[in-house]
Amino acid sequence: MLETLAVRTEDHAVWLELWQGYLQFYETELTDDVTRYTFDRIVDPASGLEGAIAWQEGRAIGLVHWLTHQATWSRGDYCYLEDLFVSPDARRSGAGRSLIGHVRDWAKDAGCSKVYWLTSETNARARSLYDQVATRSGFIHYQLSL
Numbered sequence: 001m002l003e004t005l006a007v008r009t010e011d012h013a014v015w016l017e018l019w020q021g022y023l024q025f026y027e028t029e030l031t032d033d034v035t036r037y038t039f040d041r042i043v044d045p046a047s048g049l050e051g052a053i054a055w056q057e058g059r060a061i062g063l064v065h066w067l068t069h070q071a072t073w074s075r076g077d078y079c080y081l082e083d084l085f086v087s088p089d090a091r092r093s094g095a096g097r098s099l100i101g102h103v104r105d106w107a108k109d110a111g112c113s114k115v116y117w118l119t120s121e122t123n124a125r126a127r128s129l130y131d132q133v134a135t136r137s138g139f140i141h142y143q144l145s146l
Helices: 009-025 032-043 095-109 124-133
Strands: 002-006 049-056 059-069 078-086 114-116
Touching: 002 095, 009 032, 009 049, 009 059, 009 078, 032 049, 049 095, 059 095, 078 095, 095 114, 095 124
Parallel strands: 078 114
Antiparallel strands: 002 049, 049 059, 059 078
16 A cells, blocks of 8 residues: 655655665765755754655655745745655556645645646656646746856
C-alpha cells in the first residue's frame, strides 16, 4: 500500500537518502550545511517550507517539497512544488502521482489558487506523468544567479 505522509524529524535518515538521490539525478552537489538547513526548515512548522515522503510497505520511496507565496494575479496564494523525486526502483509505482496529489490536496485546503512546478526539458519520464496530471503552461524559465 502506498502512503504519503508529512516529513517528521525522525525521518531524517530516509529523507537524506532520497534527497541525495534527487541531487544526484540533477547532477547537483550541496554542502552538508545547506542540506541540514533544508531539512530543519521542512520539519519546522513555522518556516513555510513543507515536505512529504511516499512510503510503500514501510520503505520510503519518494519525496516532495513545496512552499506558498502571494501572487499578483490571484487573491489566493500560489503553491510552488519545488522538489519531487521517486527512487529509480519505485518509478511507475504511483508514488509520483501520489506525491503531486498530496501537494494538490494540501494547497486546496490552504486556499491556494494553483500548484505549479518546473522540470528539466530532458526529464521525459517525469514529463509523461506531468502531462497527465497538469496543464503545461508554455512559459520558459529564466533565472539570475546571485
